[in-house]
Amino acid sequence: MAKPVQIEVWNPNGKYRVVSTKSMPGTRWINLLIQQDCRLEICTEKKTILSVDDILALIGDRCDGVIGQLTEDWGETLFSALSKAGGKAFSNMAVGYNNVDVEAANKYGVAVGNTPGVLTETTAELAASLSLAAARRIVEADEFMRAGKYEGWLPHLFVGNLLKGQTVGVIGAGRIGSAYARMMVEGFKMNLIYYDLYQSTRLEKFVTAYGQFLKANGEQPVTWKRASSMEEVLREADVISLHPILDKTTYHLVNKERLALMKKEAILVNCSRGPVIDEVALVEHLRENPMFRVGLDVFEDEPYMKPGLADMKNAVVVPHIASASKWTREGMATLAALNVLGKIKGYPIWSNPNSVEPFLNENATPPAACPSIVNSKALGLPVSKL
Numbered sequence: 001m002a003k004p005v006q007i008e009v010w011n012p013n014g015k016y017r018v019v020s021t022k023s024m025p026g027t028r029w030i031n032l033l034i035q036q037d038c039r040l041e042i043c044t045e046k047k048t049i050l051s052v053d054d055i056l057a058l059i060g061d062r063c064d065g066v067i068g069q070l071t072e073d074w075g076e077t078l079f080s081a082l083s084k085a086g087g088k089a090f091s092n093m094a095v096g097y098n099n100v101d102v103e104a105a106n107k108y109g110v111a112v113g114n115t116p117g118v119l120t121e122t123t124a125e126l127a128a129s130l131s132l133a134a135a136r137r138i139v140e141a142d143e144f145m146r147a148g149k150y151e152g153w154l155p156h157l158f159v160g161n162l163l164k165g166q167t168v169g170v171i172g173a174g175r176i177g178s179a180y181a182r183m184m185v186e187g188f189k190m191n192l193i194y195y196d197l198y199q200s201t202r203l204e205k206f207v208t209a210y211g212q213f214l215k216a217n218g219e220q221p222v223t224w225k226r227a228s229s230m231e232e233v234l235r236e237a238d239v240i241s242l243h244p245i246l247d248k249t250t251y252h253l254v255n256k257e258r259l260a261l262m263k264k265e266a267i268l269v270n271c272s273r274g275p276v277i278d279e280v281a282l283v284e285h286l287r288e289n290p291m292f293r294v295g296l297d298v299f300e301d302e303p304y305m306k307p308g309l310a311d312m313k314n315a316v317v318v319p320h321i322a323s324a325s326k327w328t329r330e331g332m333a334t335l336a337a338l339n340v341l342g343k344i345k346g347y348p349i350w351s352n353p354n355s356v357e358p359f360l361n362e363n364a365t366p367p368a369a370c371p372s373i374v375n376s377k378a379l380g381l382p383v384s385k386l
């Protein structure tokens with residue numbers, strides 16, 4: 001028998017019972033649910049990561065839908081319990097859903113939502129920040145300054161890498177990878193090499209047009225190349241940022257052998273998922289190559305770092321904050337709530353999950369649709385005509 005978990009209740013007499021495993025930023029998501037006859041229960045337990053047992057207790061005997069977090073293990077046990085409690089919908093408050101066993105959700109007929117688009121630019125901006133922090137050794141220099149070690153300007157003090165004219169490599173040029181590529185190409189006049197399973201025509205057109213603009217203004221044009229292998233990107237790029245989804249094909253995509261292909265002074269950034277890099281191999285590579293630098297937002301055994309990583313001066317590490325801007329986090333909460341609400345109400349699925357802006361306009365009623373349901377095809381859910 002699962003132990004009870006602390007909750008806060010909104011609209012106690014609402015017809016549909018919706019549970020959120022965490023308090024989320026903003027109030028729009030709460031208002032949207034309670035205005036549509038939902039009784040909302042928000043878990044207020046002081047524990048950062050809820051266990052499967054905690055979530056089972058939250059689901060209880062009757063639950064129409066759950067909004068959950070990427071730290072939770074949504075598999076057979078939870079989907080079976082949610083379905084038994086009458087639940088039809090679960091939404092991650094995240095675009096990545098590697099914590100969700102979608103096959104299990106399909107088996108129990110539960111729709112699985114995610115929150116694409118609203119976090120694209122915010123996440124790309126953090127990847128760009130980590131690229132700069134690593135290239136210009138900002139964290140090391142900040143620590144040096146605070147430690148009272150600065151005795152005056154010196155020609156060799158914290159010399160780093162110039163980005164202009166160098167090559168930025170993107171692995172996984174989807175929404176976030178493409179946004180990051182555009183920032184680095186336009187902002188720092190870097191050439192682009194990318195690897196993805198699919199061609200990113202829009203990105204290629206962007207770089208071509210920007211190159212032409214630079215040339216017309218008497219500057220060196222930027223260039224792009226779609227690599228035929230990941231290895232090509234690793235060999236050629238000076239800064240490499242990882243933006244694929246995490247699945248079987250991307251687990252330990254960057255391993256010991258592939259790290260060895262990279263330039264000795266290259267910069268590697270990861271704002272995707274920790275297990276995309278073999279972190280033990282990375283620590284060894286950082287130790288052996290002091291001029292190689294990394295910027296990491298995600299870790300293989302989150303919230304932990306592999307032994308030795310915290311001691312590496314050539315690593316900049318932040319705690320999975322890439323999507324942490326106020327607008328984005330409030331928007332993620334809204335999209336997650338609307339995924340669950342839409343399914344409860346029997347709404348169809350939004351036809352283009354890459355274009356979720358209509359749901360984020362605070363001054364308008366959101367469309368009567370679920371913004372993004374990843375297993376809509378498997379469940380045979382109808383698509384919105386809006």
Ligand SMILES: NC(=O)C1=CN([C@@H]2O[C@H](COP(=O)(O)OP(=O)(O)OC[C@H]3O[C@@H](n4cnc5c(N)ncnc54)[C@H](O)[C@@H]3O)[C@@H](O)[C@H]2O)C=CC1
Nearest residue numbers: 096123172173174175176196197244245249271272322323
């Ligand atoms: N650190 C953070 O806070 C955040 C992390 N993320 C992570 O970023 C990921 C990407 O998000 P989006 O850009 O919105 O997704 P997306 O689906 O638009 O892009 C993912 C890209 O990876 C490519 N890809 C898949 N397998 C690949 C492989 N084996 N090799 C190369 N490319 C491959 C896909 O073709 C696609 O273009 C999410 O799944 C999530 O895990 C997303 C938001 C915030």
Ligand SMILES: O=C(O)C(=O)CO
Nearest residue numbers: 093094095096119323
């Ligand atoms: O959305 C995601 O996938 C994250 O990692 C957090 O924003």
